[in-house]
Amino acid sequence: MDDLPDKKAKKRKSKQSSSQSGFSRRDFLKITGATAAAPLVAGAAVIAAAPAETAIQGPGKVPIALNVNGKRYNAELEPRVTLLDALRDQFELTGAKRVCDRGTCGACTVLLEGKAVYSCSVLAIDAQLKPITTVEGLGQPGKLHPVQQAFVDNDAQQCGFCTPGFVVACKAFLDQHPNPTPEQINHGLSGNFCRCGTYAGIRLAVMQAAKAGKGA
């Protein structure tokens, strides 16, 4: 079970915490019934709040503050806006790409509290004040992160549209598996798709970055 991708591990955890909060499915329905406009995919934290304290958010624009790459970003957004769209359309952070827009392809992967998540499947309003790292925050030309450098060195990219998501996913994977086996790489990076076919280079890049990580 150790090899499960971090995203799945995260989902499992949040399920646990919501059941631990003592709220039944019925209570949840009541809350959302009372605040019909509340986001349907509210995270554990919102559910954990007592019904009386649940603020009605939206459907119009509400102030949203995000902590991205160590910098605070503010915007007025509808609660239905995803983290991905907020990053891309409001803050010019277009490294995370919109490809499948439904949590399949991994091109929008960012780190949320250090864990890889599909930013197309997280609402911006739910990501507030949690530390977010995008590919831009890992490193920039001239000062690339070892994972980014390894992608360049091993030509682990062609058109490059899946690349930022893959780079972030690799970073999160290596944080969990500093000495990965080929099997762990196959499993741990199975949440990202590439169309040009750069997986051979990505395998080499992960191994190179793992080696570089040992010295650091």
Added chain:
Amino acid sequence: MADDISKYTWPAAEKRSLIGTRISRVDGPDKVSGRAKYTYDLHQPGMLYGKVLRSPHAHAKVVSVDTSVAEKMPGVKAVHVIQAPGTEIQWAGDDIVVVAAVDEQTAGDALRAIKVEYQPLPHFVDDFSEPKNVPEGSGPLEQRDIGGMLQNQVPDAQIIQAIQQRGITFKVTDEMIGRMRENKISEDVIKALQAAPQKEPEPAKSPFRKESETIKGEPDDAFKQSDVVSEGVYGCPVITHCCLESHGSMSEWTDDDHLFARVSTQNVSGLAGQFAQALKIPAGNVHVHQDHVGGGFGSKFGADRWGIYTAQVSKKAGGKPVRYMLERDAELEVAGCRPSAFARVKVGAKKDGTLLAWESHSWGTGGPGGGGAPPMPYVVNIPNQRKQHVAIATNIGPARAWRAPNHPQGCLITMGAIDDLAAKLNMDTLDLVLKNIQLTAPPNDEFHRADTYREELLMAADLIGWKKKWHARGQGGPGPVKQGLGLAIHTWGGRGHDSNCQLTIHPDGSVDIKMGSQDLGTGTRTCIMIVAADSLGLPLDQIQLNIGDNQYPADGGSGGSTTIGGVSSSTRRAAVDALSALFEKVAPALNAQPGDLEAVKGTIRVKSNPSRSLSWKDACAKLGTQPVQAVGKNPGPGNLISSGVGGAIMADVSVDTETGVVKMNKMVCVQDCGLIINMKTAESQCYGAMIMGIATTLYEEKVMDPTTGKMLNPNMDFYRLAGIGDIPELVVHMMTGKGYEERGPIGLGEPPTVGPAAAISNAVANAIGVRVPFLPITPDRVVAALNQGGSHASI
């Protein structure tokens, strides 16, 4: 300065500083850091978001469109009806109305307020079933009928007879005749066309169009002389391009009649005319720009309907920039698919494996247009042939070029049939192909193609351990998991396209290049810079490259593997000319003749006495205030490129006969492509081709619902690409050295994508003892093939 064409050559191996080495792509750091901007990433103040209402019907007439509510919604800036009432829709997902609004959510809300009434018409999306008893066409011939006959090399007498008996539906223009003459079409056919009675086209009575039978040699006799005849059915479904960056553009009117279009495209220089025609402005008023493109694979050559209406809706919104990128479902439904191809094949051979006869009855669809037959028999030109193709017009969606158009289909069918024949002869497929290798030689075999295939097959066999691992079909081991080997060979042209490279050497020593080309992720940027730097004796980072804009010298679209030959040779010519001009200015300072100089390692020096030299910077300072500039062209003087490459693919698979799951063990690609400019990105093309091949063979299919006529899997959950865990050990070997390098650079994007499907399909047959006739080779199809015991009778 007189052009001495002998100076336009590639540097000899020992003189190359960068060409042929392994260089990391120059735009790599931008791509890994999110700094590379794609059309999808463009954003600017005041930009509006486009959203499109699409047809829920696969075939329907638009009866009415009511946009009145949407137009009044706050945040909606413009609404434009793309297909007005009366228009006939040919596929589900076709574009009906576009809305431009302040944000995407608002645009989406507006779409829901638009009312469109349709009159549904009968649709047809079945291309799997073999068309039976399709009558020969008898109505007047359309232009594409003639084109099909010419392409299929139907004998002239037969074409002329058909023209005289059936008449034609089109006017024969002078331009058409000119093109036919250019293509060396016989004067008798042209005369028959000019004399033909012009008739009204007959409405299609059925979706099936039978093409004329093609006969070569004496197929009937050849089958009689054959000791063994193998019969089978083979084929692959419609698949999509699934570019990760969907199609789309951002359009902005900089004034009343000037358009700035930023398009996700493979064809930067070729779009202005398409926009201009549709928008009725001069082509010179259309500025096209693109920095990076997130995949094209043959589907991004046009301005496209969405490019045009993005401009139209921008105009309605006062010229403000409007960006519209296709949603994922639209991308898979309407932005292009690869035609399907299926065939019932008979192959006859002597006992010793000598191939004698081929017969194929093929069918397939490329959408409403029907489509044509893939090249068969592929590469192995069996001397006696009978071929017939039925094109099926369907509402599956529009076809577009997909890496190596028609070749993967022809290869799968041909190599599958040959592999089945080898099994029937109880021969090793490799031995059978080698025995017939002379059949792969083209008529004018100046590059010894057959010998090259032999060399490539033996090299691939060595790399995969063919002789050690080979077993007779169905002898793939005692347990439920069976191992097997398969092979295929493939070809492609890949001659460089028209290209113009403007290269400037400045007095401060900097060098810049401007070209209207594009880098699809194939490494074009890096290759242009390698050629320029190598030619000028400079390090790579001293070249500044500007591409991706139609205000730079025009360059061909990146399709058909034509870019590397085009841009490399125009860049080489530009660099040689600019350097000659620099030598003229520098020679007096070195007390030498311009012809005695060379540019090596950042210096200009006298060939016979290298100690007499100037640093590049000092040499350029001799230019005074004026830079030297040269425009290199392709085609141009000197013989820098050629055409025609080949390669071999071998696959090692394991198949679980209980679950039907195919697991790739190893795959090998041996490929030639002339002179390799950058070994690193060349190898990446081959790795990518094998990986894409694994996906198309095992997973990809545009699944159509016969009831609704809609695509059932327009998403990336069920339109499945290969993941990293699906990929086995991959080995690439590029053929280099004498015999290859003197041919100059030849395109590589298409060829290695051709063979993988056939090689994997053959490996599965070798493992489990029966042919899984159709791709994708999914577990259910493997189990079904096993249950049928390999009978091709029912499909």
